[in-house]
Amino acid sequence: MPAYESPIEERMGAILHELGVVFETQVNVGDQEYGGYCRSRHYCGYKDDADYRDDNPESSCESDGCYDGELCRWWAEVKHYPLYRLDFALEVAGQKINIECDGHEHHHKYKYQIQTDAQRDKWLKVHGWMVKRYSGSLITSRPATIKKELK
Helix, strand or coil: CCCCCCHHHHHHHHHHHHHCCCCEEEEEECCEEECCEECCCCCCCCCEHHHHHHHCCCCCHHHHCCEECCEECCEECCEEECCEEEEEEEEECCEEEEEEEECHHHHCCCHHHHHHHHHHHHHHHHCCEEEEEEEHHHHHHCHHHHHHHHC
16 A cells, blocks of 8 residues: 555545556655755864864864864765655656645645745656646545546
8 A cells, every 4th residue: 555645645546546547656856965064063164174274273173072083073964855755656658747636735825835836846847747736625526537637
């Protein structure tokens, strides 16, 4: 049984199953990275003591125990995270399709949510995805409409 994040997604999964569509849920796409940073209470922002000393000749984090030899012992390396998580991902005749289940609370209540979804859709389209968005009310009250569109 696929992992669903809401009853609306579960209903959409049932609709796709009824159509015989093979799909994945909660698919991560894209990549974003967060740069390295110093996690010490001083947050000097330097990975190694030599760079710190070049910019701060009269001071050193070394006296506070931040550096273990040459490197900051509090340094956290770059982390990579998925850019987006898709509700449903499928492929039909070589076309990648993203189906999103949009409840009012998470997608249409505030203007910034609509703008964020528009940015996301644009990124997905540029990267070869067709995006289909269905409201929670359509999914629950008119599944035949969705089935007709997806056939």
